[in-house]
Amino acid sequence: MADLAAPDEGRIEHRLRRDLHAVDELIPGPAVTSDLVADTRRRGAGLLAHRRVTTAVVVVLAVLAVTAVLVSPALGRAQPSSSYRPDLPADPIELGCYPLPRGLTLDFPYQVRSDGDLGGRRVLTLHWDELDAAEVRRRLDTALDRAGLPRDAATVTPFPDLPRDAVVRGTVVLRLPLARLASDDPECQDPATTKRFPPDWAPSTTYG
Amino acid sequence: MTGLVLRRLRADPVLTACLAAALLLKAVLFVRVADLPLRGDEVAYRDAGCALANLVRDLVALRGPDSAELARDVVGSGWFMPGMGIVLAPLYLVAPAADDTAARLWLGLVSAGVLVLTVLAVRRSLGRWYAVALCAFPALVPVWALLSWTAYGDLLAGLVLVLLLVRLVEVLRAGRAGEPPTLRDGLVLGFLAITVVHLRSSAALAVGATALVAPVVLVTSLHRRAGRTALKPVTVSAVAAGAVFAGLLLPWSVGASVALDDRVITTTSVPTALANTFGDRSEVCFGPCDPGSTVWFAPVRYAREVARATGHGEVTVLDQMSEHARRDVTARSYAQDVVENFERYRAIDGFGALLKPPDAPHDEGFWQWVARDLSLEIFGPVSWLVAAALLVVSRRRFSDQALAVLLKVGLLALLTQPFVHLSGSRYWTTAGALGGLAVVVLARTAYDAIRRPPVEDGDEPAPLLTALQWTLSAATVATVGVVATLAG
Structure with a gap:
């Protein structure tokens, strides 16, 4: 097989240049008119102005922001209302607005649901947490014995179908002798604290 | 500078007129809200x-921060992320x-600024008709303009979500041309995404859904053009976006978790919302x-x-309280509540419900007409067009398809709101920002179906995007069908 002749690179380049020239001549170059120059200059100036304006705006904003931050401590403090996170009222039993009979203690985690007088008795309703019903019953019996009250003064009802990790576990209803207001703490005047809700307070079930 | 602005105005008189009208309407409506005290969540x-600020x-x-004040007033009960607090x-x-x-x-000034920025970004990336559409809906709906003077973050979240989608469309288009996203793209996308979430935590679903869809589309189209080498820059920018998102979410999550001594990521209101709704x-x-x-x-x-x-x-x-309250929820009761929520979602009398002092009589006459009747007149037909836009499939151009997919994913994710939360009359303002754009997508799809213009070089439709749209349309129809059947 005969060797192929080595390509003559000089000739190829010459040929390419000639073709390119021929093509180049077919494409008319833009006429450099004064309009074109003016238009290009205007666009350039526009871009430059845009960049300058942007830079100026950023610099001014940054200076204003830094100044505002630096002088802010001298302008006083803003006063939030904190109305969306009011302090949690104290536990009414601990506060002692309407004390429990002497000797009766609630030795388990609970929250008071309602308190009030009904048919000559004080009815105090609680939810208890964490413990099982038998344990709460045992602790209540001890406390009732200590207070000299019958054991049936307390009913202990666990919630049905409790999940295993449930924190709140059931309801305790205590039927006790009537109690009088025994504290002049102003919080004791607030039904939201004592849980002695007036009957005209609307249930918290409307959308608002 | 004046020359620059004037040239811009001359360049696009229709858009300028539309934007000016929206801002003018907003300015006029300030008269009505100026003396109304901040109310409710505001x-x-x-x-x-x-x-x-403190x-x-x-x-x-160089004083120690007042951590009790921060816990009480910024975290509160962990319901609201601090976006609007940062704005104020x-x-x-x-x-x-x-x-x-x-x-x-x-x-109002902040929302006006964000509106103008969003309109300009939409014009630059998507074209003038999309920008005009955004100015017309929602910016020319009176109740939207009224709500733009309030501290509710829904409306701003919608506008920033549009900025996020626009940026994603740019990235997807560049990917189609074989150009992978840059680190800067990733940083900007991450920032916009977390801004949306901070302004309105329920929009996290829309951000998450687009964050799932966009990379898949991007990798597919880039892979075809540039092969495996394209994966590296995509990964880098995705990691950058994720890092910015997490970095700006973390101070809130950590702060709220410490203040409430429990685990908080975005908001604590979901269980109570579910309990109250269903x-x-x-x-x-x-x-x-x-x-x-x-x-x-x-x-x-x-609690x-x-x-x-x-x-x-x-x-x-x-x-646990929420689980207890929901133990008797059935498919039927859930579906009925969802339908009821949609009705509430569509009742956009936000002005009357949100701004008016509770004991004041309802507005009558002119203001009533503006805030409710006129707004509903516009909102009603547009919402049907948006619903139609969710069902049509854009099949002629990649650029249209990319926008259509992102808009649909965003809208559908936002429309899950009635499935999880009691709807309020201001919630539409987030999805509303995407509504005008969706109407243009519908119009272009309809036009293309009739005129069948030739496909432009480099803008050929992608089968993946067509398939995604069919899937979204089918999912929408199926969901509506199932809910309607169950509730009926």
């Missing part, structure tokens, strides 16, 4: 703004005693909650009491 946003003050003066903070930084009129003025409201506190309060505050008070008695976190307790 108060919580103001408190957050005040506390954040935080800056303390840091500059500069006002209370320079004017600590600013009254509510000043706050409304500031909020459960038995008289069982939320394992029985009725204390009377004399609201469906939001009373359960939190109960705080349990937390005090037991040492458990209140958020954990709220979760």
Whole structure:
């Protein structure tokens, strides 16, 4: 097989240049008119102005922001209302607005649901947490014995179908002798604290 | 500078007129809201703004921050992310005693600025008709303009979501041309995404859904052009976006978790919202909650009491309360509540419901007509067009398809709101920002179906995007069908 002749690179380049020239001549170059120059200059100036304006705006904003931050401590403090996170009222039993009979203690985690007088008795309703019903019953019996009250003064009802990790576990209803207001703490005047809700307070079930 | 602005105006008189009309409407409506005090959740946003301004003050003066104030007023019960607090903070930084009129003025100026920025970004990336559509809907809906003077973050979240989608469309288009996203793209996308979430935490679903879809589309189209080498820059920018997102979410999540002594990522309001929406409201506190309060505050008070008695976190307790209240939910009751929520979602009488003092009589005459009747006149037909846009499939151009897919994913994710939360009359303002754009997508798809223009070189449709749209349309129809059947 005969060797192929080595390509003559000089000739190829010459040929390419000639073709390119021929093509180049077919494409008319833009006429450099004064309009074109003016238009290009205007666009350039526009871009430059845009960049300058942007830079100026950023610099001014940054200076204003830094100044505002630096002088802010001298302008006083803003006063939030904190109305969306009011302090949690104290536990009414601990506060002692309407004390429990002497000797009766609630030795388990609970929250008071309602308190009030009904048919000559004080009815105090609680939810208890964490413990099982038998344990709460045992602790209540001890406390009732200590207070000299019958054991049936307390009913202990666990919630049905409790999940295993449930924190709140059931309801305790205590039927006790009537109690009088025994504290002049102003919080004791607030039904939201004592849980002695007036009957005209609307249930918290409307959308608002 | 004036010359520059004038040239811009001359370049696009239709858009300029439309934007000017929207801003003018907004300015006129300020008269109605100027003297209305901040109400409801707006108060919580103001408190957050005040506390954040005080935080800056303390840091500059080299004092220790008031952590009790931050816990009470920025975190509160963990319901609201601090986006609107951050928006309001500069006002209370320079004017600590600013009254509510000043706050409304500031909020309106911020929303006007974001609107203008969004319109310009839409015009640059998507073209003038999309920008005009955004100016017309929602910006020319009176109740939207009224709500733009309020501290509710829904409306701003919608506009920033549009900025995010526009940026994603740019990245997808560049990917189609074989150009992978840059690190800067990733940083900007991450920033826009977390801004949306901070302004309105429920929009996290829309951000998450687009964050799932966009990379898949991008990798597919890049892979075809540039092979495996394209994966590296995509990964880098995705990691950058994720890092910015997480970095700007973390201060809130950590702060709220510490303040409430429980795990908080975005918001704690979901369990209570689910209980109030679908459960038995008289069982939320394992029985009725204390009377004399609201469906939001009373359960939190109960959970705080349990937390005090037991040492458990209140958020954990709220979760258990919600499960208890929802134990009798059936598919039928759920579907009926969803339908009811959609009705509430579509009732956009936001002005009457949100701004008016509770004891004041409802507006009558002119303002009533503007805030409710006129707004509903516009909202009604547009919402049907948007619904239609969710069902049509754009098949002619890649650029249209990319936008269509992102808009549909965003809209559908936002429209899950009635499936999880009692709807309010302001919620539409987030999805509303995408509504005008969706109508243009519908119009272009319809035009293409009739005229069948030739496909432009480099803008050929992608089968993946067509398939995605069919899937989304099918999912929409199926969901509506199932809910309607169950509720019926």
